[in-house]
Amino acid sequence: MSTTYDFTGRVALITGSSSGIGAATALLLAKSGANVVITGRIAENVNKICKECTEVSPKGLKALPVVADVTKEEDVDRLLDTTIKTFGKLDILVNNAGFGGFSQISDAEYLKSQKAVFDTNLNSVIYLTHKSIQYLEKTKGNIINISSIAGIQSGKGISAYCMSKAAMDMFTKCIAVDLGSKGIRVNSVNPGSVRTNIMRNITLTEEQMKAGFESISSKYPVGRGSARDWTLQTLLPIWPVTKLIL
Template identity: 35%
Template sequence: MSFTNKVCIITGGNSGLGKGIAIKLAQEGAIIVIVGRSTKTLDEAKNEIISNGTMAENILAISVDISKKEDIQQIVDMTITKYGKIDVLVNNAGVLGSPFEADTESFENFEYIFNTNVHAVVHLCKAAIPYLKVTKGNIVNISSVAALLPSAMTAYYSMSKAALDMYTKCLASKLTGDNVRVNGIMPGAIKTPMFSKFACAPGEVPVISEESIETVANTLNKNIPMKRCGLPIEIANAVAFLASDGASYISGSILVVDGALLCHDKYNEMFN
């Protein structure tokens, strides 16, 4: 899988899955554009990628809030200004939101989740597609097994990922004639900073730490057929394959990477 001189945008590329994806594509020779809100974590991710051998001129860090429509065009504009093209768009950024409350919900939580997990993807794809048509590039959207798992705690998150999967398939159908492929990845339980949110009581601000991540992972491990949570590199490998020329006949697919979680008859114990 060679991505030499291919320009790859990764939203949420400053931490967790996104950083793992950025590191993997950079190792394969890609020019990397990472997008996030925190300049601190963006700088940390950028320096880590450079320390792994990527030249500084081959990585661009963009600090924007993708839940705001007016910020999204900046991603494409800055990428084109610096590199002149877009080959791969990885829509990875996502938020879990607050626990679902059916009878007291203010809808701010709903709007926050959908603005980031769905609206931002649609707007960014719209902005990037004209350039992807030129390069015959492709899009990879990061979903979640939550799209298939009804949960009393994460209703809006699950809804947003189900909507994302349908958008992925519809967009793939629409862009087939333009030789732009669109696919999705459906991760299971992956050890990332998002785990820290599950380690705190409702209403508490999550403290991201290796200890809190391991605590949640150890709780989940027993209910995963492979008896362990996944690692960011395992999602990154899947993204690299779908975005590569080796997947040239794959479009409209949602690749499940979950350690056989969806095959397990006790998955509801993990999420309810």
């Protein structure tokens, strides 16, 4: 059985979509006919994924690149304004941008690290979601929050990350109740370890990343983790399926 998804005419904004899970999500949505907005802090990466999305789009729809830092309110405002000015609406918001780091409560820099993690993983999500409601209500749209298994399972040295994801899960539950009457559906997903650049971005070496992924993968029933596989099998079934091919 194969399943295809038809997102023709839909507009999807995916934060943190210049790499990893966000990029895989954007590519699959583009392949399914959606107009996608690609955003991240590094222009080169944003443009690269935009090009790939345009290439896989059935009608060659050009992805919209917006270089932005989600921890800056002015950047988030510009991101949303550019999306609406370009496409006239918003159907799908994927809050994916995430940041992790290793720091224990006894460390001198813990409070600084905790604030940085919360600003990216939680506060930016709350801000963008709040700003997007007026547009999602018009389209009866969807919000997908990319949480983590860390939101329900503790880990040594990652308390800030765990707390931010646990808060995201509760935020999701609460706003699902708040926004249901507006016709906006809200869900979150809690992926396990996925082989993306997030560990490289927190200064681990290639050897350390390989060892870490191998250790984690050995504990999973399928023994692996893939951004594309995870996106296809876990994220898309949450969204409305408008075409099925059996």
